[in-house]
Amino acid sequence: MKTVDVVVVGMGPGGEAVAGSLAKAGLDVVGIEAELVGGECPYWGCVPSKMMIRAANLLAEGGRIPGMAGASSVDPDFAPVAERIRAEATDNWDDQVAVDRFVEQGGTFVRGKGRLVDTDIVEVDGEQFRARRAIVFATGTRAAVPPISGLSDTPFWTNREAISATEAPESLIVVGGGAIGSELAQAFSRFGADVTVVEGADRLLPYEEPAAGELIADVFESEGMVVRTGAAVDAVSYSDDGGGRFTVTVNGEELTAQKLLIATGRRTDVASLGLDHVGVPADARFIPVDDRLHVAQKVWAVGDITGKGAFTHVAMYQAGIATAAILATDSDGGVGGSSDGAGGVAGSDSGTSSESTRSEESATDSASSVSPAPADYSSLPRVTFTDPEVGSVGMTEEQARDAGLDIRVGRADVPSTARGWIHKAGNEGFIQVIEDSTTGTLVGATSIGPVGGEVLGALVVAVHAKVPVATLTSMIYAYPTFHRGIEDALNDLS
């Protein structure tokens, strides 16, 4: 058995950032990864999906030329997208650059599946590592596959097969109309696939404002996609004939398509991690953490596995807090010290392989000596990269009412703003703000539009810094920007 300072299990965006930062800070760190260093985000998630979406949006913009700038004809070709995903995003699903980066930071890399076999010992393929200071679990999530009759016998896609596709299918059924399903559905549709989205809830993007999902469904339908909400999938079957055909029974009706994408959420695998050694029940869905990401004596967790938001920016945010907290522990892992002044990595950003496996920059390159505050998710931003983009922060209107807040709501439709009207084709969207009228500050906002995720930035500042609405309404908003719609929404508060 080897004794080291820190063992990190899972090297996705969260684990890679913690492991790299701690190794760079001089600790003896072992990083264990079962698949690819960088995790889901650069290989099968954020980065390649946004490359697909960027290309798909170019096609859509080309299609908007008639009536505004002459004539156009677009001839979609998925080959450059597949090539870019291989060459630029994933190195053909090879993580050597990311492994080398970690080793150059001073870490020791072990490929394999790690699990706790005692309170401070991780075992990987028969090799054991005792941690003096900390063990960090950052094992993320996988696509959840629902127990639909017949499904498991078919060659269905999850996000991984969809991202690895070398051509767009002729037809595609997407089961699950959340962020991942909606993004990929629209992207493949723009590359010529006949797409049907099947969602069990009564609207797409069920975690967002109801009007957001309704607007996205309208846009999808206007682009020729079929949207079935409130739809239960009863059974799936597959036949090899003629290049393959899925039959999906939805509310008793049979739909067919060449490919089937299952995008019904993500699952964790806490049971396989041996965390019962530190009191975490094997049937827990997520690893319970406190606001410093601490789980138990010497044990920490960051990223999707904590259940605080399945986003790379959450994993990176938590990584900064956990790193600072671990650096503040005693050399034998005691959590006596405060992380204040501990030289943590507040503000470290995702320059890791979560942006690209090739990226030379590491999360630790932007490390600062400022210690972060405890984790606070009240101004957590979320962006679904459909066109229009759906950005949101903080509470929805329903969540604010359920929390017992006395609220005022304001809304501005993007097509009615100066910039939205000028933009014309592709200008669908709205900005909605929710004010806690007791404090006079925003507690939530939604920004949908051509650059909805970028406009969201100003709203995140407002919610995070609790900027008084009176201050926001006294600000000058540049004319004619999309973000100027925030002022219209604030003026509509009632």
Ligand SMILES: Cc1cc2nc3c(=O)[nH]c(=O)nc-3n(C[C@H](O)[C@H](O)[C@H](O)COP(=O)(O)OP(=O)(O)OC[C@H]3O[C@@H](n4cnc5c(N)ncnc54)[C@H](O)[C@@H]3O)c2cc1C
């Ligand atoms: C299609 C898609 C699009 C997405 N788009 C975005 C987006 O635009 N923006 C955004 O913020 N987020 C996006 N996400 C979510 C983002 O990818 C995740 O939130 C992020 O990857 C979580 O990071 P993580 O470090 O928690 O875990 P992961 O990235 O899941 O990494 C965990 C790693 O741990 C490894 N592992 C698991 N168990 C073990 C074990 N026992 N031993 C060793 N290794 C183990 C796994 O192999 C994996 O590499 C997207 C996800 C998908 C699927």
